[in-house]
Amino acid sequence: MRILRVAMAQMNPTVGDIAGNSRAIKRWIKEARKAKADVVAFPELAVTGYPPEDLLLKPRFVADNLRALDDIAKACIGVLAVVGHVGQGPAANGTFRQSVVAAGQHELTNAAALIGERGVLCRYSKWLLPNYGVFDESRYFHPGRTLPIITLRGATVGLTVCEDIWFPDGPTRLQAAAGADVIININASPFQIGKSRIREQMLATRARENGVIVTYTNTVGGQDELVFDGNSLVLDQTGAVVARAKSFQEDFLVADLNVDAVARHRMVQRRTKALSAKQAGAVERMTVRLPAAPKRTFVVSALEPLWDELDEVYAALVLGVRDYVRKNGFKKAVIGLSGGIDSAITAAIAVDALGADNVLGLFMPSPYTSQESGEDVAELARRLGIACDTIAITAMFDVYRHALSTAFAGRPVDVTEENLQARIRGNLLMAYSNKFGHLVLTTGNKSEMSVGYATLYGDMAGGFAVIKDVPKTMVYELSHLRNAAGKSPVIPKRVLDRAPTAELRPNQKDEDSLPPYPVLDPILKAYVEEDRSLEEIVAMGFDRAVAARVIGLVDRSEYKRRQAPIGIKITHRAFGKDRRMPITSGYRIS
Template identity: 55%
Template sequence: AYVNMVGGQDELVFDGGSFIYSPEGELLARGPLFEENLLIADIHLKKNHRKNKQIYFHHEYQLDLINLGTLAHPRGETIKPRIRSAPRGLSEILSALVLGTRDYVVKNGFKKVVIGLSGGIDSSLTAAIAVKAIGAENVIGVIMPSRFTSRESLEDAHALAKNLGIQTYQVSIEDIVQQYESALAPAFTGMPRDITEENLQARARGNILMAFSNKFGWLVLTTGNKSETSVGYSTLYGDMAGGFAVLKDVLKTLVYKLSEFINREKEIIPQRVLVKPPSAELRPGQKDEDSLPPYAILDRILTEYVEKDHSVAEIIEMGFEPQMVKDVARMVDRNEYKRRQAPPGIRITPKAFGRDWRMPITNHFTNFMNNFQIK
């Protein structure tokens, strides 16, 4: 019999699935994965003993019989062992994310969580996982539009909240951002608008979520995924601000697959969220692919570079566009400082950022790579 730990501990998730095998290798009973369970099976000890005597040496001892007098009468029927089917693929990943989220929230004494709902795929999946983990009544969504937020995104955020049955607040960041810009205008005179003004919006949203957290004692769940974390496509003290990162080790392409899996029986995440181009909506007409390769390609490069430890040269030999591989590797290497400041999150891959990925922040590796490794 193998008794396996089950539950979440910080970034780790133990999957359970305890099982009992006969001496012949026959599976007699197996518990479920990712949930606590009492596993019971009757084993024919005398039968097994006779078989074992053919294999092992045994010593017999004379022992005194002690009658406790309190033992229950043995049951006349044999308990039929259960062999629970093990979830595979997307079901297994989703179960791990749900269990890891639930145990982190509960074991750290939180009653509720708060999530910024943008109407995008990442916040939608994070909210859906949170509801599965701790119940809709314990999940709060905050919708924080700006002048760049599309009508469709607002509608999708509200539709998601309705489908999940969660409470929402809507707080505009427009006045807050304008106050920031007005206060900074004297120092920024004559300088063009750039990513600075975009990040002010993300940081305003982070401040609002942390205000809800401070006021009500709710845990902020961040919504960034592994693809964004890898290349630094996130804002320090903005969308990275929070206490737990549910999708920290989930690549963007897997985010879509998990969202479709959740919708397999009933539409929880609005269909439009699944098909519209991903965008941070921090400037007019912005799309993620303005700054990054298509996620289908980016995630394949990240898998080879981060999870499989292949060099840039090796990845280029696989047929990827050389300059794209160089750019992705450079973004991964120079954004270690951001990842060090990210909240903890659930590990589901063989190599997650953190203990599995040990890179110094201060280094000249990128220059070395440019000079010697990439031709």
């Protein structure tokens, strides 16, 4: 029986930390050797981290990445490795990407190298370069046009990178037609709600329709607004999942691939399409010899369960906070606690990410802050085990109003005075950040960010927006989930039950200014995430005037969002790279 043992290193690289990433890769190679693997696969751009963005414009960065690959090869004693890195080929004249990189520089590719102890044996360059949502690969990379086919331990193996496996007529079909039994696909596939199941279904289809074994190695960890969920997979030639790595943490998955089963399956199915002459010309065949296979018993691979969507979202938020704080050199975070649900769930996430000793709350009551809010903040801090300082802002608020009294004489109190309170609080939080080096975690949710129900330089002031992509209705769902997860609830019941309020004027409620969140959130999803028109939203059953008002608020608030801190992406379309609207625009649909 022909068996190929493949290891998959689901690692958490840091963008730009080429030395640190290389050390991690070499550690995993040692683990692969201990596991008696024939080949170990690492994620897409594992050497540089993903996405490296405009670091790719620095020739030294590219050169450092290539030198690191040569160094990694020295660790490949008795085992092969498939390593994602930035490739560099002959210059291509007259292209946009060439001008972006720098005149005279070689073209760059998003590459997977098969390496052994003597160096790079072959290199596959990604064919299909995503240029949508958070992806800008066409800005930096040239597409590959060759198909390496490697014979190893009697198995025929094809290499692909991420997007290449998503399309039915892409490189996977061509490699299968060229005789590949196994496709080793390396990835940096970001998390969004529901994607793990969609991805798994796609991979099952690709394995089944081509009659190949697919190994799918994904990265894990947080990188700015992106979170990578892991969930690396092995699927057999029928599309069945035979191995699955952990979610949202590093993992090392080993699988024995039965290559003879692929041959038997193909004899029965007989579905393989022949390559055209042009496609056949792209195939590059090579045979790689390894030492005689060591004695080893058959591996029973791990098959971790898929998580429920809400559990995935919470885990993504925790991992996103942990890695943003850790990778940017912070140790502690400070959060403005108001007694409301948004700051409560943000604090819970921060504690789960960083530990209670590394989270500080700051309660800043104004003349309009209720006694209940103070009690709820104290109870939340007690349950989470965090320290919480209190600084009343009434005296500071009075100083501002006195200073502006002459200029504002004769004008009624309005949102100006509300925003003053928010900005005083923002200043205090940033003062704590400056003095103690803590990262300020902002607490605004996606519903508020969408319609501009937030104050520039006030509650929007900070370094990282934890729930920026979480709609208000989901904030409540996550809060109930977190309360059910521990031995006892951490978010007080009254916080969950009280009507949302900013407490910036007497008896204020969010619904004084906005539609109820169960109405608002579906309209926002339709307009922001699905690009539906006013007519389409009305056809969904929403009141025309309400929908038109919401759309208008979204369109007029772009200038605020452009100045907001980055936050963790969890939906199909988050604010930021996913949705790039002009601030100055005369186009209106309402």
